[in-house]
Amino acid sequence: MQATAALELGNMLRDTGDEAAARAAYERALEFDEPAVTPYVDESLELLRRSTKSTDPSTAIIGMGLLGERADDPAEAIHWFAQAAELGVPGHSDAACGRLGEQLLAQGDRDAARIEFERVSRCDVPGIAARGEFGLGLIRYEEDDLAGAVAAFVKTASYASDDDLGEDALNNVRVVLDGQRAAGDHLGAATTLRRLAEVVPEAHVAEWAYETATEFIEAEDNDAALIYLRCAVEIGAPEPAPEAVLALGECCTSAARSATGAAKSSRRANSSTGRRAPKTRPSPTRQRNAWPS
Structure with a gap:
């Protein structure tokens, strides 16, 4: 019955004109797996679409982000995240860039993803910048730039030391480390260990x-x-x-x-070889054929 209560609250808030709060209530209702929710899914999505046209960028960007997260089609997700990224809302647009980069990378567009991740990595909010660094680390790893990947993952861990993303970054450094060791690149592995010591x-x-x-x-x-x-x-x-x-x-x-x-052993071998081997003599100049007289 929690879903029903959330839906009723959403309807009440919508009737009062508070669409942002109504949207939040509908989203809360969608989190519950109850039959009562199903008839309202389309209504909730429509409310989100309407919110994307709001003149308030902070309201519009939340709707765009939620629609991007709920999109089953990658192209639709990319559309909404790109729209949100262009709004220029501090923090929110950077987060949208991060999600856009992830979608682009998943579709194999590495160059476009790199642009988005680089933008996110410059965000002043450490938790958001961490996602940009993490994405850059993935791209560099795919390009066999292991030192660059480690640098990005270490930055990620330093920005997000207390959440799952930080742990994922450390795991990726360990993957690089194991690969270097298995390949016999022990000097590279030692360098990776020194970088790892910055965050571990x-x-x-x-x-x-x-x-x-x-x-x-x-x-x-x-x-x-x-x-x-x-x-x-x-x-x-x-x-x-x-x-x-x-x-x-x-x-x-x-x-x-x-x-x-x-x-x-080398000196003994050289000495022994010197006694046995005849002296090397220069090859004589071959006689030229005489011109017949």
Whole structure:
């Protein structure tokens, strides 16, 4: 019966001429899954369409945004969000740009989406700007600009640290990180970890770097392990984890021994080769054919 009550309230408000409040009541009614709502759906949508023609931009833009959200056809959604974006209502139009960018990107129009996301990213409201940065991060990731994607996702997380969008951004950074590690781009992964430490507690990032290093130590890949250990100690400074410092020292010592052994082997090989191989002599100039006399 909650839907019925909301509908009756909407009718009362509409009769008094308060269309904005009536629209809000109708929208509230539509949230309830009750048979009583169905006959009023068309009436509610018509009220929203009428609100888009309001001379008050703040009223018109809300109607446009709601119609865009309810549109089943992507082209219709793009139409309403584009209309809302052009009204220039602070905050609301920027949010509409963000939704427009998402729709355009979903339709494969990356260049048009980028324009909208860049506009949103310049918004003074951090929560709205975060959506622009997130969209830019998605585009850069699709274009294999991993450093640019990470930068955008980190900005998103810094703007929206307490909501789901911030968590989604951090998850995307982890996706990039896992991809870099799997591809053997350990220097790139270390750079990503340093960026991640801007929005995630440094101790957590340093611990991840250390755990990754231990996996490479077990796999006898000291070169990769050194990269992550140095990263763990750097991020953990001024008080890095003792186990990371110890592991870094041991890994450096092991690498030095390996380098010394390789150098000695190389010198022995060169010396041995010098004794066995004959001296190389320059090739003689071939005699030219004599001109017959």
